[in-house]
Amino acid sequence: MKLVAAKVPVSTVWTSPDAPRDVDAPAVAASPDVAGWAKSMDTETRLGLHGRTLTQLLYGEPVVVRSERQGWSEILAPWQPSSSDELGYPGWIPSSHLGELPSSATAPVAVAVPSVALTAEPGSGHLLDLSFATVLASVDHSDGFTRVALPDGGQGWIADSALRSVEAPATAEDRIRLGSQFLGLEYLWGGTSSYGLDCSGLVHTVSRVLGQRVPRDAHDQADTLESIPVEEARPGDLYFFARPGKQVHHVGFVSAEGMLHASETGKLLENEPLLPARLETLVAAGRL
Incomplete structure (x- = not known):
C-alpha cells in the first residue's frame, strides 16, 4: 500500500472500474468535469448512480492505494471514516x-x-476551481491571500475571504450557516462537493470545514x-432516520425551521419543517 493524494478538484469514488456508464465519462476523465457531469444528468440518470458511486x-x-488495475486504483480514504474498513472509506x-x-x-x-x-500568484494565474471543504496546508500569507501546499510539490494561492482555519472553534450556528450555502443544490448520490451532496455528505463536509472528522455514511454517524x-x-x-428493523438511511441538521438536509425525496438541499411522513422514521438524534 502507498499513501498519495487526490490531484484533481473532485474525484468520484466508484464501486468498481466497471461501474461508470457512458454518461459518466466527464467524471472519470483525467481532468474530470464534475460540474458539467452533474448538470448533464436528469433525475433518472442520477438515480442510476445507486450501486455505482460511493x-x-x-x-x-x-x-x-491498495492495488491498481488497468488505469484504476483500489483506494481507502482515511479522512472518511467507515465501518467498511478501519483505514478509511x-x-x-x-x-x-x-x-x-x-x-x-x-x-x-x-x-x-x-x-x-x-x-499561481495572489489573485492571478488561475489554476483550478476548488470545491467547498477542500483542506490544504497553509505555508504563507500575503495581501489577503494564503499560499497553500499542493499535490506533486506545487504551491498556489487562495483568497483569505474564502478560507477558514480548521483549528478555529466551531459553533452550531457555523454548521447551519455553512450548510445553508447549498440550499437548492440538487441531491447527488455519493456527493461530497459543491456540485452535489447527499445527506451524509452534507454533514461530513460541513464537519470537515469545522475541523471535525466524522464518518462518511449516515448509519456510521449515528453509531459513532x-x-x-x-x-x-x-x-x-443531527436527526437520524430509519425504517423499522433497518439501519439509519438519512441524516440532517436540526434547524430552527425543522431540518436542513439534502433530501433525495425532494431531490434538493432544503431547510424545511419535519412533515408527518418524515417524523414516522425519526429514530435518534446526535451531537457533534
Whole structure:
C-alpha cells in the first residue's frame, strides 16, 4: 500500500472500474468535469448512480492505494471514516486522479465557500476551481491571500475571504450557516462537493470545514457520534432516520425551521419543517 493524494478538484469514488456508464465519462476523465457531469444528468440518470458511486475525494485529500488495475486504483480514504474498513472509506478511482502528497501538513485551512479559484500568484494565474471543504496546508500569507501546499510539490494561492482555519472553534450556528450555502443544490448520490451532496455528505463536509472528522455514511454517524434524546435536540445537532428493523438511511441538521438536509425525496438541499411522513422514521438524534 502507498499513501498519495487526490490531484484533481473532485474525484468520484466508484464501486468498481466497471461501474461508470457512458454518461459518466466527464467524471472519470483525467481532468474530470464534475460540474458539467452533474448538470448533464436528469433525475433518472442520477438515480442510476445507486450501486455505482460511493463518495467523492477533494483536492489534496490523502488516499491509500491498495492495488491498481488497468488505469484504476483500489483506494481507502482515511479522512472518511467507515465501518467498511478501519483505514478509511473504500472504493475505486482512476489512477490519473492521484499524485504525490503535499510537502506540508501543518496549519490546515478549509475552503468555506461553494467554490474558489486557486491561483499561481495572489489573485492571478488561475489554476483550478476548488470545491467547498477542500483542506490544504497553509505555508504563507500575503495581501489577503494564503499560499497553500499542493499535490506533486506545487504551491498556489487562495483568497483569505474564502478560507477558514480548521483549528478555529466551531459553533452550531457555523454548521447551519455553512450548510445553508447549498440550499437548492440538487441531491447527488455519493456527493461530497459543491456540485452535489447527499445527506451524509452534507454533514461530513460541513464537519470537515469545522475541523471535525466524522464518518462518511449516515448509519456510521449515528453509531459513532454522541447520542442525545430526540426531544433535547437543538439547531446544529443531527436527526437520524430509519425504517423499522433497518439501519439509519438519512441524516440532517436540526434547524430552527425543522431540518436542513439534502433530501433525495425532494431531490434538493432544503431547510424545511419535519412533515408527518418524515417524523414516522425519526429514530435518534446526535451531537457533534
